[in-house]
Each structure stands twice: as C-alpha cells, then as structure tokens.
Amino acid sequence: MGRKGSYSALPSDYRLLEEVGYGASATVFRAIYLPSNEIVAVKCLDLDRCNSNLDDIRREAQTMSLIDHPNIIRAYCSFVVEHCLWVIMPFMAEGSCLHLMKISYPDGFEEPVIASILKETLKALEYLHKHGHIHRDVKAGNILLDGSGVVKLGDFGVSTCMFDKGDRQRSRNTFVGTPCWMAPEVLQPGSGYDFKADIWSFGITALELAHGHAPFSKYPPMKVLLMTLQNAPPGLDYDRDKKFSKSFKEMVAMCLVKDQTKRPTAEKLLKHAFFKNAKPPELSVKKLLVGLPPLWDRVKALQLKDAAQLALKKMPSAEEEALSQSEYQRGVSAWNFDVEDLKAQASLIQDDDDLPGLKEDDGSSIFLVNNKNSSGSGSGLGKSTFANENEYRRHISVAEESDMKCSSTKNEISEVDIVDCGNKEMFAGNENRLKNDSLPSTTKQNFEPSCWKNEVGRRHQTYSGPLLPSSVRGNSLSERSRIPERFESDSALASDKQKRDVRKGPNLSGPLMLPTRASANSLSAPIRSSGGFGDSSDEKSKGNVVQIKGRFSVTSEHVDLVKTSQGTSLRKSASVGEWLMPGKLVPNSQYAKETNNGWLPASVLMPHLQNLFQQTSFQQDIIMNLLNSMQPNEAFDECFAALQFGMPPQECNADIDSNVETVGTERERLLLAQIAELEARMAVLTDELTTEKQKHMQLEQQLNVFSREEEIREEEAA
Numbered sequence: 113m114g115r116k117g118s119y120s121a122l123p124s125d126y127r128l129l130e131e132v133g134y135g136a137s138a139t140v141f142r143a144i145y146l147p148s149n150e151i152v153a154v155k156c157l158d159l160d161r162c163n164s165n166l167d168d169i170r171r172e173a174q175t176m177s178l179i180d181h182p183n184i185i186r187a188y189c190s191f192v193v194e195h196c197l198w199v200i201m202p203f204m205a206e207g208s209c210l211h212l213m214k215i216s217y218p219d220g221f222e223e224p225v226i227a228s229i230l231k232e233t234l235k236a237l238e239y240l241h242k243h244g245h246i247h248r249d250v251k252a253g254n255i256l257l258d259g260s261g262v263v264k265l266g267d268f269g270v271s272t273c274m275f276d277k278g279d280r281q282r283s284r285n286t287f288v289g290t291p292c293w294m295a296p297e298v299l300q301p302g303s304g305y306d307f308k309a310d311i312w313s314f315g316i317t318a319l320e321l322a323h324g325h326a327p328f329s330k331y332p333p334m335k336v337l338l339m340t341l342q343n344a345p346p347g348l349d350y351d352r353d354k355k356f357s358k359s360f361k362e363m364v365a366m367c368l369v370k371d372q373t374k375r376p377t378a379e380k381l382l383k384h385a386f387f388k389n390a391k392p393p394e395l396s397v398k399k400l401l402v403g404l405p406p407l408w409d410r411v412k413a414l415q416l417k418d419a420a421q422l423a424l425k426k427m428p429s430a431e432e433e434a435l436s437q438s439e440y441q442r443g444v445s446a447w448n449f450d451v452e453d454l455k456a457q458a459s460l461i462q463d464d465d466d467l468p469g470l471k472e473d474d475g476s477s478i479f480l481v482n483n484k485n486s487s488g489s490g491s492g493l494g495k496s497t498f499a500n501e502n503e504y505r506r507h508i509s510v511a512e513e514s515d516m517k518c519s520s521t522k523n524e525i526s527e528v529d530i531v532d533c534g535n536k537e538m539f540a541g542n543e544n545r546l547k548n549d550s551l552p553s554t555t556k557q558n559f560e561p562s563c564w565k566n567e568v569g570r571r572h573q574t575y576s577g578p579l580l581p582s583s584v585r586g587n588s589l590s591e592r593s594r595i596p597e598r599f600e601s602d603s604a605l606a607s608d609k610q611k612r613d614v615r616k617g618p619n620l621s622g623p624l625m626l627p628t629r630a631s632a633n634s635l636s637a638p639i640r641s642s643g644g645f646g647d648s649s650d651e652k653s654k655g656n657v658v659q660i661k662g663r664f665s666v667t668s669e670h671v672d673l674v675k676t677s678q679g680t681s682l683r684k685s686a687s688v689g690e691w692l693m694p695g696k697l698v699p700n701s702q703y704a705k706e707t708n709n710g711w712l713p714a715s716v717l718m719p720h721l722q723n724l725f726q727q728t729s730f731q732q733d734i735i736m737n738l739l740n741s742m743q744p745n746e747a748f749d750e751c752f753a754a755l756q757f758g759m760p761p762q763e764c765n766a767d768i769d770s771n772v773e774t775v776g777t778e779r780e781r782l783l784l785a786q787i788a789e790l791e792a793r794m795a796v797l798t799d800e801l802t803t804e805k806q807k808h809m810q811l812e813q814q815l816n817v818f819s820r821e822e823e824i825r826e827e828e829a830a
C-alpha cells in the first residue's frame with residue numbers, strides 16, 4: 113500500500129478505467145491508484161504533439177505540483193509513459209461545467225449557481241496571480257466539479273507550457289480551437305499581456321455559464337479574432353438577459369473592458385457585490401448534479417452525439433477531425449499562433465451565416481491551421497508508434513509481462529526523469545474529500561437526460577467495465593486506447609467505431625487544414641458586398657460592428673487591425689467586399705464633389721488599387737498554399753487544380769494514376785466548383801483592376817488638364 117497522498121511514478125500502479133474527457137492535447141482517464149485503492153484522474157498528454165523540450169515540461173510539472181489551493185487542481189506527480197506524459201491528479205467526479213451544460217443545461221445555469229462557480233474560480237485566479245502565474249485557459253471546460261459540488265480550476269500548467277515554449281517554428285502556425293475566450297491584447301501582436309488577460313477570459317466564462325456558450329462561438333476562429341478586436345466587448349444584454357441581476361451585468365462589464373489596465377484584479381473583483389452573497393458551491397452547485405449518470409456515460413453520450421451529428425452532416429475528413437473535438441475543445445489551449453497568418457486568412461472570410469448547420473455552440477467552428485513547414489514528425493492523438501498491428505500486440509504482451517514497466521521512447525528519457533511526485537503534506541487536505549467524491553453513484557446509471565436522449569438515441573451498451581490497462585498503456589492516446597473492451601452488443605461496437613472515427617485527433621503535423629467552415633468558405637463562397645456579421649446572439653455589439661466582412665486592408669507588412677478599423681469608413685465593391693477608405697484624407701465636401709463628377713482623386717484611388725493588387729496576389733498565394741498542402745489522396749485534385757492554374761504538369765504526383773479511381777466524384781465536383789468560383793472571382797477582380805487603372809489614368813489626365821488650365825489662368829491674371 114502506498115502511503116496516503118503519496119503517488120508512485122510506476123504506470124503499473126495505476127489501472128486506467130474509463131475515459132472521462134479529452135482536450136486539445138490530452139485524454140483524461142479515471143483510474144485507480146492500486147497501492148492505496150484510491151480513485152485518481154490520469155491525464156495523458158501526447159508528447160508527440162508537444163513543442164517543448166522535456167526540461168520545460170518538467171519545470172511546468174514541478175510548478176503544477178507546488179500549486180496548493182483548494183480551488184485549483186494540482187498534479188500529484190507526472191511521468192513519461194511511452195510517448196505520453198501522465199499527469200496524476202485528483203479525479204473530479206462530475207467533470208467540467210461545459211460537460212454539465214452540454215448534457216443538462218444547454219442554456220446555461222441560474223444566476224446563484226453561476227455566482228458560486230465564478231467565485232470559486234476567482235479565488236483560484238487570485239491565488240495564481242498572487243504567485244505570479246497566468247492561467248491562460250480559463251473557460252467552462254476547465255472548471256471542474258466533484259460530487260459534492262466542489263469547484264476547481266483545472267488545466268493549469270503542462271499543456272500550456274507544452275505549446276507555449278520550445279520550438280516556435282513548429283508551433284507558430286498551430287492554432288487549435290477557437291479564440292472566444294482570448295483577450296484582445298492576446299490576439300493583438302506586440303501589445304503584450306499579463307494576468308489581466310485571465311480576467312477577460314473570466315468575463316467570457318461568465319457569459320458562457322449564463323448562456324450555455326461563449327460569445328461568438330458560432331463563428332469560425334478567424335472571425336472571432338476579428339470580432340474580439342474590432343467589436344465592442346460582449347456582455348450581458350439589459351433586455352435579452354433580463355433574468356440576470358444588475359450586479360452580475362456590471363461585474364461582467366468590468367471584466368470585459370478592452371483596456372487591460374482598466375480591468376479589476378481578481379482580488380478586487382472578489383469584493384464585488386455580485387460575489388457578496390454567493391452561496392458555497394456545496395449548496396448551490398450540488399443541486400445541479402442530482403440524478404445525472406456517471407461522468408463516463410455522459411462523455412460517451414456526448415461522443416455519440418458528435419458521431420450522430422457527423423453522420424448527418426457527412427463532413428469531409430478535415431472537418432470531421434475538427435468537429436470531433438467540438439464537445440470539449442472549445443478554447444485555445446495554446447496562446448501561441450501566428451496572428452499575422454490568421455489575420456491574413458481572416459481577410460478572406462465570408463459571412464457564413466448562411467452555412468447550414470452552423471449555429472452557435474455547435475462547436476463547428478473548431479479550426480486547425482497547421483504550419484505547413486512543420487517537420488511532420490508530430491502525430492495526432494490517434495497515431496500509433498507501431499508499424500503494424502502485430503508489432504503493436506507484441507509490444508503490449510511484452511509490456512504486460514514486464515509488469516507494466518514503462519519504457520520511455522521519447523528522447524531516451526525514462527519516466528523517472530520527469531517524476532515529480534508531490535509533497536504529500538501539501539495536498540493531504542484534499543485527499544479525504546477526493547476519495548469520497550470520486551466514487552460514482554450507481555443509482556445514477558439509468559438516467560438519460562432528455563437533451564441528449566433525443567439526439568443520440570437510446571444507448572445499447574453499458575460502459576461500466578474498466579478498460580484493460582494494456583489497451584491504454586500500449587499507446588495511450590492511440591485508437592486502441594479509446595476502445596472500451598466491454599460491449600454488450602454489436603451495435604455498441606458499431607457505434608463505438610463510429611465514435612472513434614469521429615474522434616481521431618487532429619493531425620497537427622499534417623498539411624494546412626483549411627477546409628473547415630471558415631476556410632472552405634473563403635474559397636468557395638462568392639464575395640458578397642453587403643451585410644454585417646449579424647451575430648444574433650450578440651446584439652449588443654451589433655451596432656458597433658465595423659464592416660470588415662469579406663475583406664480588410666491587407667498589406668505585405670504588419671497589419672494593425674485596430675488602427676485600420678479606426679477612423680475609416682467603408683465603401684463597398686462588388687468583388688472586393690469592403691474597401692477601407694482613408695476618410696481623414698478627403699474632406700467630405702471635396703469627396704462629394706469629386707464623386708459627383710464621377711472622378712476620384714488619386715489619393716483615394718491609389719490605396720484601393722494597391723489593395724486590389726495585394727489582394728489578388730494574396731489570394732493567389734493562398735490558393736497555391738492550399739493546393740500544395742492537400743492530403744496525398746487529394747493528389748489528383750491538386751494536380752487537376754494545378755493544371756487549372758497553369759502550373760506545369762510535372763508538379764503532379766506520380767501517384768495520380770492510382771488515385772484517379774479513388775477520387776470521389778462528389779469531391780471532384782466540389783473542387784471543380786470551387787475552382788470555377790475562384791476563377792470567376794479572379795476574373796472579376798482583374799476586370800475591376802483594369803477599370804480602376806483606366807479611371808486612374810483618366811483622372812491623371814484630367815488633373816493635368818486642370819493644372820494646365822490653372823497655369824493658363826494664373827498667366828492670364830499676371
């Protein structure tokens with residue numbers, strides 16, 4: 113028996129049970145710590161997807177283990193198993209607030225519950241900030257609950273460090289999730305951010321808990337980025353959110369101030385009237401949990417719901433991968449992506465309000481942009497390190513024989529290199545509570561909340577049996593690890609297979625994956641020149657929307673979105689969407705006079721012409737990038753497209769012949785349609801460019817005439 117509060121770094125001491133969650137970088141299992149028979153959570157982080165060196169991770173793991181606050185999940189210890197880092201932590205039997213909302217409270221919680229949850233979260237932030245840490249991933253998905261209603265902020269440390277440090281070249285273009293929770297200063301390069309960024313995320317989380325989803329969550333990430341920077345901050349609406357108190361609205365408004373210096377500290381916020389009467393979560397939150405099925409059944413249900421949605425939508429593969437994470441991965445784990453890239457891509461976004469199935473909170477806005485220059489050595493969650501199934505099985509049996517002794521394959525560092533078993537005294541206080549809380553209630557088994565019962569149908573299987581450790585250990589984040597080994601029927605197997613298909617992790621080392629809604633849209637949707645963002649759920653900000661839909665001024669140098677949006681008025685163009693007009697340069701009267709004449713001054717036209725030039729060449733770049741980064745099985749499409757764009761035939765892959773037959777006609781048609789649209793757009797752009805050039809020349813001629821006339825007049829006067 114291990115001593116209470118002391119956890120070994122031997123994987124064989126842990127029996128992984130059900131999967132209870134997964135995020136951008138990790139899968140979380142309920143597990144038994146065998147020496148003391150305690151229930152713990154084991155978070156398996158895939159090191160293949162990690163951009164940091166192990167020293168960084170170790171440092172971060174150490175930091176995590178030193179965290180000692182009742183509202184923060186701390187790591188008991190961590191060690192490397194195969195290509196994964198296992199982080200042992202307290203098991204939070206009721207999962208995240210996001211889980212809970214998705215299962216039973218799709219429209220959010222009542223105010224007293226929100227107050228309790230937020231107060232506990234704020235206490236956690238106060239502690240972290242006081243100790244010099246920024247959490248950087250505050251969102252409902254990271255606020256965890258246990259059976260007695262205790263609230264803890266999770267996901268501090270390892271995953272953040274994994275993406276934020278180390279080889280930036282590999283990670284700089286990797287952008288996972290949606291930036292709904294990110295503060296403007298985080299999205300704005302060069303502005304710098306501090307702990308106040310957490311306060312913004314906290315405010316967004318408050319809105320998430322109030323509505324069941326974060327503001328802008330129905331939009332593609334790039335659009336969220338622009339809206340965060342350019343719209344008025346979201347908030348609780350005085351009309352629409354009548355049920356919420358004035359103090360709640362005020363508190364949210366205080367957090368969501370764009371100027372970070374004007375946001376309150378966590379300490380100050382805790383003194384706000386909204387939190388004064390907040391009940392202890394054990395009273396308010398616990399009520400929410402009555403009658404819910406065990407966490408792992410909820411997780412299964414959500415996965416099935418994902419699968420059902422996908423089956424309905426028949427997404428192309430990249431979108432499947434993106435959507436597969438939709439139930440959980442709704443925030444950006446890594447505040448490390450190339451903002452310039454995103455901005456550039458954002459310039460191509462069309463209004464997607466018409467897209468079928470794109471509704472707020474459907475998670476479809478999950479977006480993956482991968483660095484096309486990355487080495488390709490990373491793997492997705494589902495990637496096996498074994499050459500084939502036999503090798504895999506052989507490995508499993510060898511591993512089992514060796515009593516689950518872990519052999520490290522990552523950079524030749526064994527698990528002991530990174531072991532950082534926590535200081536027992538520091539967390540002993542949490543132990544008793546954990547042990548009790550984490551035991552699932554068997555009386556909950558048959559409950560099926562209506563909100564998911566209808567969508568996923570009745571479950572035919574039970575999932576209560578433990579996963580054999582080997583199925584996880586061999587490749588803990590591989591496909592195998594996701595297969596529960598107990599099923600009651602074939603249909604269960606089938607649905608689980610479907611689920612696994614859905615849940616293939618994002619391939620972070622693969623090609624640029626743009627055909628998500630945002631990017632596919634940018635390629636296929638014809639440019640429209642009117643309308644706004646039309647965020648029905650964010651009416652408050654509607655009136656402040658800057659009309660950048662379609663395009664904003666993209667320069668080859670640094671683009672300052674905030675600056676470009678300020679002091680500019682917009683003029684519409686059939687193909688270019690919106691033009692940014694340097695309104696300050698042209699006095700209104702003069703502008704009116706000149707436009708009445710049908711002539712525009714060169715000072716007005718030139719920026720537009722430049723804009724058109726840049727956008728045309730920029731679009732060409734984007735198209736070529738996309739074509740170059742297509743999956744191998746799209747080689748035929750790629751080559752076809754390459755030919756369309758006049759690239760030499762030798763660019764085409766030799767595999768084409770074999771692929772020709774496999775290319776789905778539907779996909780071909782889609783691509784052809786996209787190409788046709790692109791060509792049409794380019795033709796329109798070229799026409800416009802030519803027209804503008806002509807206008808410009810005529811204008812110059814006219815100016816010459818004017819100046820000659822002026823000279824003559826002056827001479828005559830003289």
Ligand SMILES: Nc1ncnc2c1ncn2[C@@H]1O[C@H](COP(=O)(O)OP(=O)(O)OP(=O)(O)O)[C@@H](O)[C@H]1O
Pocket residue numbers: 132133134135136137138139140153155185201202203204205207208211249253254256266267271440441442443444445
């Ligand atoms: N200690 C825990 N007990 C129970 N469930 C947990 C625990 N830790 C995490 N989970 C569940 O697993 C999910 C994923 O965990 P986590 O957020 O740590 O992973 P991640 O890969 O870092 O995710 P993210 O996408 O937020 O970065 C959480 O949303 C939560 O539902």
